[in-house]
Amino acid sequence: MSKKLSEMSLEELWELFPIYLTEHQDCWSKWYEEEQNILKRILPTTKLGLQIYHIGSTAIHGIWAKPIVDILIEIPNAATLIIVKELMIKNGYICMSESDKRISLNKGYTEKGFAKRVFHIHLRLLNDKDEIYFRDYLNEHTEIAKAYENLKLNLWKKYEHDRDKYTAEKTEFVNKYTRLAKESL
Template sequence: MIKPELAKVARVEIVTYDKQWPSDFRDMAASLQALLGPEIIAIDHVGSTAVPGLSAKPLVDIDVTLPSREHVLAAVTTMERAGYENRGNRYEEDVFAFMMRSTTPQRRVYLLPQGNETHQKRLLFRDYLIGHPQVAAEYSALKQKLAHQYAYDGDAYTRAKADFVNDVVVKAGSAK
C-alpha cells in the first residue's frame, strides 16, 4: 500500500524502449516549431528516449534552442498559453523547463539560448550512448536499479545518476 503522503508524488517509472518515440518526437518538434516560429535555431531529441533500445521514463525530452536569453524569456508565456506547465529555471539560469502531461508520451521541453552548456552536454551524452551500446546498457541497468531504490523520489533518482552521466560526458568530450 502506498503511504498517503506519497499518493500525489509521481512514481519513477522506467519502461522498455518504444520504437514509436522517434516518431513522437518528430510530431512534437513540428508542433513546437509551429508554436514558437522561425526564431528557433534547433529542436533536439535528448534524454533516454533519444537513444535507440534504451529503457526510459515514458517521457520525451526536447531541447529547443533559441537565439538568446531574451528570446527564451519571450517564449515562456507562449508555452504557458499552449498548456505547458512552467517548471521554472533548471540547470542554468537561462534554461526553462516545461511539462506537457496530457500527451502520451508526456513531454518535457527545455527552452535555452544558443551556446548553452547544459544543451551541449546533453548532446554529448546522447551521442556517446548511441555510439557505445555497452555503456548504454550499463546506464539502463543503473536506471532500473535507481528507479526501484528511489521509486517516489525523482530528484534523488536524478542525483544518483549524476556521477555516471558526468563521467560519460567527460569521456565523450575527450573523444571529440
C-alpha cells in the same frame, strides 16, 4: 474534488507521477517528431534562431526509459528565452522551473496522473546542450548505454517516488560520459 497540480506538495506530485521505466519503444521517436512539428507551428523557430533536439533516454537506442520524451530547445539569447517560455505557456505547457539561463516546461501531466504522451521541454541558451553529447555518446557506445540502463533499473524502485534522488544518483555517470564525449570531439 481533486487538488490542482499547482496546489500539490512535492511528495504528492511524486506519488502521482512515480518513476516508471519501460522497454524502449519505437513510438518515442514518432512522438518526438510530432511534438517537434507542434513546437515549430507555435514557435517561429527560424525567425528566433531556435534548434530543437530529442534528448534523454527515449533518444538512446534500445534502453529502458521513463516513457517521457525530453526535448531540448536551444535559444540564442535570454530575451528570446522569455519569449519562447511565454508562447509555450499560452499553448498549454506548464512551467516547472526557471532561472536566467534555463527553463523547464512539461506537457502531459494531469490531476489524475500521466497523460498517454508526456513531454519535458528544456529551454537552454546557445551551447548549453550537454544532453546531446551524452545522447550521441551512448548511441555510439552500446555497452555504455547498457551500463546506463542497468544503473537506472537499479535505482528505479529505490527512488520510485523521489525524482531528485533518482536524478542525483545518475549524475556522476552522466557527467563522466558527457565529459568523455566532449573530449572525443
